[in-house]
Amino acid sequence: MRGWALLLVGAILSACAPRAAVRGRVMHDGSPLAGARVRLEPTNGGAGAEVRTGPDGRFEAPHLPPGPYRVEARGPGPLAAIPGQNPVYLPPGQPVWIGLQAVPAESPTFALLADAEPGFGSIAGRVLHRGRPVEGAVVSLYADESRGLRGPGIQDSFPTGPDGAYVIEGVLAGRYWVVARKRLHEGGMGPVRKGDLYGIAPANPVPIRDGQETRLDIHLVKKERDTAPDAGSLELTGTGVRGRVVDPQGRPVAGVYVFAYRNRTIGHGMPDFRTLPTGPDGRFELPLGEGGLFYLGGRENSGGSPQPGEWFGFYEGSPDHGLVVPRGRVLEGVEIVVKRVLDGG
Amino acid sequence: MATVASLAGVVLLGLAARAGADQGVRGRVSLGGTLVEGLVVRTYAYRPGTFGPWTGERPVGEARTATDGTYRIELPPGRYVVEGLAKAEGNTGSRPEPGDLWCLYSGSPVVVTAGAWTAVGLNLIRVPEERRSRSERSRIEGVITFDGEPVEKCYLYLYSGPGAAFRGPARRTVPVRTGRFRVAVPPGTYYLVARKRARGGSYGPIEVGDRFNFYAGNPVRVGAGEVVRLEMPLVERLSQLEEDPDAYHGLLVMVTGQDGQPLAGYHVLAYPVPTRSGPPMAVSSPTGPDGRTFVPIPPGSAAYLRARKSLGGPPAEGEPFGDADVAEGETGPVPIRVGVAR
Helix, strand or coil: HHHHHCCCHHHHHHCCCCEEEEEEEECCCCCECCCEEEEEEECCCCEEEEEEECCCCEEEHHHHHHHHEEEEEECCCCCECCCCCCCCCCCCCCCCEEEEEEEEECCCCCEEEECCCCCCEEEEEEEEECCEECCCCEEEEECCCCCCCCCCCCCCCCCCCCCCCCEEEEEEEEEEEEEEEECCCCCCCCCCCCCEEEECCCCCCCEEECEEEECCEEEEEECCCCCCCCCCCHHHHHCEEEEEECCCCCCCCCCCCCEEECCCCCCCCCCCCCCCCCCCCCCEEECCCEEEEECCCEEECCCCCCCCEEEEEEEEECCCEEECCCCCCEEEEEEEECEEEECCC | HHHHHHHHHHHHHHHHHHHCCCCCEEEEEECCECCCCCCCEEECCCCCCCHHHHHHCEEEEEECCCCCCCCECCCCEEEEEEEECCCCCCCCCCCCCCCCEEEECCCCEEEEECCCCCCCCCCCCCCCCCCCCCCCCCEEEEEECCCEEEEEEEEEECCCCEEEEECCCEEEEEECCEEEEECCCCCEEEEEEEEECCCCCCCCCCCCCEEECCCCCEEECCCCCCCEEEEEEEECCCCCCCCCCCCCEEEEEECCCCCCECCCEEEEEECCCCCCCCCCCCCCCCCCCCEEEECCCCCCCCCEEECCCCCCCCCCCCCCEEEEEECCCCCEEEEEEEEECC
């Protein structure tokens, strides 16, 4: 009897536990795509969910346990839609909107190479947007998707020419996640922004075989809006930092993004968390996942070493720029003071 | 008459410059440890976007190495690209040809400040052959070597131009696992640089013990459907400053605690980036009881300093350290106050 009571209490508690939900739409070439299977796979384990889009391309998945989910849509037929950011964080409360754009789900083909170095192969193909070649796109190969396919690949192509053709030679045989991007802004680095084109190959991970060339076309979609990296993560775990980026005179600085590294060696590789660039008020909101000790700073550009004249600064609330943020807490009023980087000539 | 007057003027100016010059570059030139006599060292004034002979600059200083491999070129204060070249018998071109001995100093541009001599040692290679053929794709391929053997796990960098003296991101960075590489490239002009850092990784300044070189045939022009096959011999970066009692010792730094009292036993590391990550450009010997030490960086150069007792890796938990920024042209002494890491 007591056991039954406990089970009942558990069931009631479970039913009352805050739930997450997803709403969204899958489009293909500007039209809603009906009958696509949208799969939501929790990256923390547990059962996933699959829903189908209706005639208006819309889908809805209510009553999900909050958490990070890997999202993709397949079908109908040889179509697939992979969002630019995976996982998607689903906090409890208001449904999260996910817009997906479907592209042809190309499968790789293979051709023998005449004179490849043993153990190495290559990958080549075309980068397309709505069936047309894309000039100026860069194709990147990643060894895994654990870091969200961000930053430079372990090998990158040169920008495509007018025919959209790309080739990466001398690639160690293995499986790679293939991503193509065409950025509109100068520098060609940093996160994909509104108006940029990007494409994550639905065939990922793509094999590159010893002595062979993998042939794979990559279809791009247009980034429709700027989304904060790790959007929803702060609400999901209730962990992060809010504050302002200011110059040494205390005036707010716009256009600076705030970054957080778990590793004390700040600047090696991609930050673990980062914000969108600050607005005129210099304010930022930085999600920090499960919390812990982070080393914080802010800078103006993305990728590479800070350049002369660039806004750059660390969190100076501790000598090593570190800040402990416990899970479930949002620290308010954190200030990052930035200065122009010296000209090292 | 006018010509005689002009010549006299030139001579007088030259004498005046000589009398007033008390700075420049000097050092030794060697090929695999053997000092090389009679090699021509040339210096080129540097400004951003140029890089000496590769961008058509004219030399502003020239000297031949003496029997002991040393040279000395007086120069006005400024920044310079330094190149050494000894032509092989039968070679007559002005640029490096197969068989020539050559080095373009990896630390170029070097800084010369008034009244100080900047030590620049040149580590030569013998220039290898370059071959060209036709193919469907334009390509640069070849091998990166050290002492004649392929270099594993290094990086090849392809730049479109000198930019900031080949510092910062390249147009393309190619990981080279076995020493051999093959890169499909759009037709165009490329500057090749190869680096193998002892600590690994594809970025950060070259430090003592790392292997490095520019390609002697820079810039490499690749036509449509052209394959360029080449070899890039690396050299090892030796100590940045040679033993020379009269040489510039570096930037004077004074390390103190929060109370202003001098601290002994602190190294001062100079970084090119404000993150103070990656290998430092230079590391000082420990501070003495007066808290003083010299950081061996070129005079007047900008740097991000960090004072700490241990070397290698980021400061440990509880380890005291202190930072200071040095602007270009700043000559010190630079005070650094030390605090405690978490």
